[in-house]
Amino acid sequence: MRRLFRVVPVLGILIxxxxxxxxxxNRSPADRHGKYDSVLEKTQYPKQKPLFEKLDSGLNxxxxxxxxxxxxxxxxxxxxxxxxxxxxxxxxxxxxxVEAWLLExxxxxxxxxxxxxxxxxxINVLPELADLEQVNYVRKPTYVRPNxxxxxxxxxxxxxxxxxxxxxxxxxxxxxxxYSGQGVKVGLVTFGFRGYQNLLGSxxxxxxxxxxxxxxxxxxxxxxxAAEAEIIHDVAPGAELYLGEVQTLVEASNAFVWxxxxxxxxxxxxxxxxxxxxxxxxxxxxxxxxxxxxxxxFLVGGAGNIRQNHWQGRWTDANGNGFMDFSSGDxxxxxxxxxxxxFWSPPGVELVGALVWDEWDNPVTDLDxxxxxxxxxxxxxxxxxxxxxxxxxxxxxxxxxxxxxxxxAYGYYSFAIWRKSGSRSPDMEIFLYREDAIPEYRxxxxxxxxxxxxxxxxxxxxDDALSNSLEAYSSKGPTNGxxxxxxxxxxxxxxxGYSLVSTYTYGTRALYGTGPAAMHVAGAAALVWSAxxxxxNSQVRSYLESNAIDMGSGGKDNDYGYGRLYLGNxxxxxxxxxxxxxxxxxxxxxxxxINVSTQSGCSWNASESLSWVSITSGSSGSGSGTVRFNVSxxxxxxxxxxxxxxxxxxxxxxxxxxxxxxxxxxxxxxxFSSSGGTGTVSVSTTSGCSWTAGSNTGWITVTSGSSGNGxxxxxxxxxxxxxxxxxxxxxxxxxxxxxxxxxxxSGGGSESYMVAGMAHANGAGGSVWRSTLAVxxxxxxTANLTLIYRYSGSSRTRSHSLQNGDIVEWVDVAxxxxxxxxxxxGSIEVQSDRQVIxxxxxxxxxxxxxxxxxxxxxxxxxxxxxxxxxxLPQVKKTGNFRTNIGFVNLGQSSVTVRTKLYSSNGGQLGxxxxxxxxxxxxxxxxxxxxKAGVSYCEVGYATVEVTTYGGSVWxxxxxxxxxxxxxxxxxxxxx
Numbered sequence: 024m025r026r027l028f029r030v031v032p033v034l035g036i037l038i039x040x041x042x043x044x045x046x047x048x049n050r051s052p053a054d055r056h057g058k059y060d061s062v063l064e065k066t067q068y069p070k071q072k073p074l075f076e077k078l079d080s081g082l083n084x085x086x087x088x089x090x091x092x093x094x095x096x097x098x099x100x101x102x103x104x105x106x107x108x109x110x111x112x113x114x115x116x117x118x119x120x121v122e123a124w125l126l127e128x129x130x131x132x133x134x135x136x137x138x139x140x141x142x143x144x145x146i147n148v149l150p151e152l153a154d155l156e157q158v159n160y161v162r163k164p165t166y167v168r169p170n171x172x173x174x175x176x177x178x179x180x181x182x183x184x185x186x187x188x189x190x191x192x193x194x195x196x197x198x199x200x201x202y203s204g205q206g207v208k209v210g211l212v213t214f215g216f217r218g219y220q221n222l223l224g225s226x227x228x229x230x231x232x233x234x235x236x237x238x239x240x241x242x243x244x245x246x247x248x249a250a251e252a253e254i255i256h257d258v259a260p261g262a263e264l265y266l267g268e269v270q271t272l273v274e275a276s277n278a279f280v281w282x283x284x285x286x287x288x289x290x291x292x293x294x295x296x297x298x299x300x301x302x303x304x305x306x307x308x309x310x311x312x313x314x315x316x317x318x319x320x321f322l323v324g325g326a327g328n329i330r331q332n333h334w335q336g337r338w339t340d341a342n343g344n345g346f347m348d349f350s351s352g353d354x355x356x357x358x359x360x361x362x363x364x365x366f367w368s369p370p371g372v373e374l375v376g377a378l379v380w381d382e383w384d385n386p387v388t389d390l391d392x393x394x395x396x397x398x399x400x401x402x403x404x405x406x407x408x409x410x411x412x413x414x415x416x417x418x419x420x421x422x423x424x425x426x427x428x429x430x431x432a433y434g435y436y437s438f439a440i441w442r443k444s445g446s447r448s449p450d451m452e453i454f455l456y457r458e459d460a461i462p463e464y465r466x467x468x469x470x471x472x473x474x475x476x477x478x479x480x481x482x483x484x485x486d487d488a489l490s491n492s493l494e495a496y497s498s499k500g501p502t503n504g505x506x507x508x509x510x511x512x513x514x515x516x517x518x519x520g521y522s523l524v525s526t527y528t529y530g531t532r533a534l535y536g537t538g539p540a541a542m543h544v545a546g547a548a549a550l551v552w553s554a555x556x557x558x559x560n561s562q563v564r565s566y567l568e569s570n571a572i573d574m575g576s577g578g579k580d581n582d583y584g585y586g587r588l589y590l591g592n593x594x595x596x597x598x599x600x601x602x603x604x605x606x607x608x609x610x611x612x613x614x615x616x617i618n619v620s621t622q623s624g625c626s627w628n629a630s631e632s633l634s635w636v637s638i639t640s641g642s643s644g645s646g647s648g649t650v651r652f653n654v655s656x657x658x659x660x661x662x663x664x665x666x667x668x669x670x671x672x673x674x675x676x677x678x679x680x681x682x683x684x685x686x687x688x689x690x691x692x693x694x695f696s697s698s699g700g701t702g703t704v705s706v707s708t709t710s711g712c713s714w715t716a717g718s719n720t721g722w723i724t725v726t727s728g729s730s731g732n733g734x735x736x737x738x739x740x741x742x743x744x745x746x747x748x749x750x751x752x753x754x755x756x757x758x759x760x761x762x763x764x765x766x767x768x769s770g771g772g773s774e775s776y777m778v779a780g781m782a783h784a785n786g787a788g789g790s791v792w793r794s795t796l797a798v799x800x801x802x803x804x805t806a807n808l809t810l811i812y813r814y815s816g817s818s819r820t821r822s823h824s825l826q827n828g829d830i831v832e833w834v835d836v837a838x839x840x841x842x843x844x845x846x847x848x849g850s851i852e853v854q855s856d857r858q859v860i861x862x863x864x865x866x867x868x869x870x871x872x873x874x875x876x877x878x879x880x881x882x883x884x885x886x887x888x889x890x891x892x893x894x895l896p897q898v899k900k901t902g903n904f905r906t907n908i909g910f911v912n913l914g915q916s917s918v919t920v921r922t923k924l925y926s927s928n929g930g931q932l933g934x935x936x937x938x939x940x941x942x943x944x945x946x947x948x949x950x951x952x953x954k955a956g957v958s959y960c961e962v963g964y965a966t967v968e969v970t971t972y973g974g975s976v977w978x979x980x981x982x983x984x985x986x987x988x989x990x991x992x993x994x995x996x997x998x
């Protein structure tokens with residue numbers, strides 16, 4: 024959890040007073056760093072109890088400010104549409120309820136990762152949010168920083184650049200052997216991809232092989248991701264790329280999940296986070312990495328670029344004044360040029376420092392990270408301001424302070440640590456995020472950044488691609504020990520990749536950092552996997568680590584890991600074909616041959632498992648060769664079939680039955696749902712002709728008619744399929760093949776239908792709106808239904824079995840089926856193991872009867888996906904009619920939808936309306952024209968677009984007669 028203290032607004036008076044001193048001040052650096060060592064005092068910064076204990080210090084200032092949006096901007100919080108972006112740390116399992124709560128209060132861009140919810144929240148909601156019992160703490164989001172930096176190019180940019188890392192890693196020989204990363208998907212998560220579209224088909228794969236998604240709703244001006252994608256493409260030109268642009272920890276987590284759901288094999292990130300965990304390989308990101316790794320994904324990350332910008336040590340305070348001693352008599356850690364000369368900073372320089380200590384389970388030592396300045400006027404250092412969030416063991420607190428400030432005037436700047444309370448002497452670390460301001464007291468050891476401390480992530484250091492020397496900034500291990508202790512850690516990084524390389528985006532030898540180094544490792548993993556497609560992620564990792572060139576002390580070390588990335592020699596590329604691929608034999612049998620074609624030195628085997636087929640020669644070989652086999656005579660009147668496996672290819676054999684008998688079966692195939700079932704097959708032949716029936720698949724069992732004479736019937740059973748993927752199998756009946764396909768399991772059923780706008784709610788004049796739900800089954804078998812009502816952040820589930828040919832109707836379904844009393848409104852999901860028809864009607868009663876609207880059960884057949892545009896025609900806003908627009912989210916994650924309104928002549932009306940809908944839930948924008956700032960429209964249309972990648976919704980317009988209250992449903996049409 025991160026809280027930043029930005030000093031700019033706090034120092035408003037200081038900037039004015041310091042400005043008057045600049046003219047006569049000596050701006051030369053001090054002779055040596057020790058000249059100004061001194062003792063600090065901190066009496067003018069007493070901590071005040073926050074007004075809202077669950078809000079961080081910045082949000083407390085924002086919530087109590089007369090100009091909250093300006094205050095938010097001054098403190099470095101992002102704002103959008105009069106809302107401030109926050110992270111909400113929830114109780115375990117409460118994130119979905121908090122998401123729903125925020126959406127009901129008009130929060131936007133709501134998403135979550137584990138127990139952290141991210142949202143843009145109306146500022147007047149902050150106090151109410153802080154009182155929510157499911158909330159532990161509300162804080163500033165954890166923003167990401169890239170591990171890639173553009174340097175100064177030494178030549179113009181030219182199309183066709185390739186990274187200098189190809190030669191030392193031996194990638195060219197793999198390309199020549201036919202390995203390019205083909206069939207492998209590589210995902211890159213970083214801060215920005217500006218200009219990547221201009222590189223498609225040249226420096227990057229063609230457009231159909233590059234998939235981009237921003238998870239913040241914005242596109243950054245940072246082009247580092249485009250340059251890094253160039254490196255991956257240089258190393259693995261056949262790989263398919265997934266590009267995820269993020270700005271926060273939650274967005275990065277969602278990008279990882281998006282890539283996982285799209286079958287990405289390799290995920291690489293150049294990001295580092297402000298300390299979000301103990302640095303011992305545990306925490307939220309580590310939990311997610313464990314899930315991804317268990318799913319077979321190869322994970323790569325840069326070790327960090329702050330080897331020279333890190334300090335660590337144990338608390339000591341010799342004079343007892345509350346300030347940490349960095350050395351005897353020195354309580355400030357000054358910014359230097361790296362040669363122990365203090366850094367003479369001009370005004371307007373941003374300095375960022377993060378302090379963490381080893382109390383991640385229960386932070387009870389209250390430390391502050393303070394910024395100090397020395398004006399070279401003989402008065403010594405002065406405290407400017409401190410990052411001073413409270414650590415007293417409260418829920419949601421973390422042992423961390425982050426000071427982010429802009430220098431107000433010329434001076435020597437430093438950091439200091441002040442202990443407000445607590446008696447422990449904790450292990451501490453300071454991370455500084457400015458390359459040209461190196462701390463006077465620093466430790467290279469332990470300078471790894473999150474998430475490179477995670478065991479499942481291949482952490483990559485940076486090696487100069489031409490000199491093969493370790494870069495001076497490349498972060499060094501080990502990881503922290505348990506709980507953030509400075510002892511007991513693991514050796515990291517794992518490999519060293521290549522830096523100072525050329526790209527079209529930045530030019531010659533202009534891209535450096537452990538991020539670009541990690542891209543080389545990601546591309547190398549794709550090459551290895553394309554050569555060994557059956558390998559696991561751990562086998563790919565083992566190959567890369569065992570082939571690395573040891574560069575440091577013998578074995579794995581904390582500088583290079585196992586060594587410099589080297590692919591070794593590629594495996595021989597072997598392709599196989601057989602000719603012919605099938606042969607038919609008469610009942611008397613005979614002999615046959617199979618010709619195997621492959622490259623010299625490529626080995627192969629041949630095998631059969633049939634009692635009536637025998638291989639006589641060629642059961643194995645190297646290079647091209649021949650397999651010879653015999654087929655025995657068939658004394659049965661039934662025909663039969665079988666196969667030989669040769670060089671991994673299938674050769675099919677069929678043999679006629681004895682003369683005088685012919686056979687047919689009906690049907691020849693059947694499909695089953697995931698729940699399985701039983702079936703029968705009819706055999707037709709003449710009297711006296713015998714036959715047999717047997718299963719070729721373990722999950723299909725012959726239950727009757729395993730043999731017969733003359734016509735007959737075979738009974739069989741198909742077991743349930745607990746896997747999510749479809750499967751197929753077969754039986755051989757009277758020498759004929761009978762095929763079975765079975766759908767995969769998917770939660771409560773293989774079919775899912777979402778119904779929007781289900782309600783039991785009060786209407787005008789004491790009336791009650793209610794909904795009736797009906798399900799019709801014409802599937803040919805019993806449908807097992809699971810019905811889920813999601814309303815007001817809650818849900819209820821019911822089950823029902825519906826016989827073939829039946830229909831069931833629940834009048835006032837919220838109360839009659841789900842037993843929800845009082846007022847409720849939401850969506851109903853109907854899951855079924857068979858295709859059914861779902862319909863609903865939401866209605867009210869008037870003097871002349873009922874009035875209302877029909878609502879269908881929406882499924883994948885009528886959904887609106889990301890990238891498509893939906894049209895809602897005949898919408899209006901007059902004195903007689905108003906229009907509501909509703910959405911039901913068909914997916915497993917929250918989505919955001921953008922609505923635009925148009926007049927009859929096609930001109931856009933008013934503002935865009937943005938709607939966020941939690942997973943599997945419904946939301947309706949009432950009087951949408953009013954929300955868009957439009958007071959009148961005789962007739963027009965609306966467009967709706969899903970702005971969340973991978974999202975899908977069903978949408979409708981409800982045009983309401985203001986006189987009668989009668990609504991008319993207009994379903995979305997997809998362009």
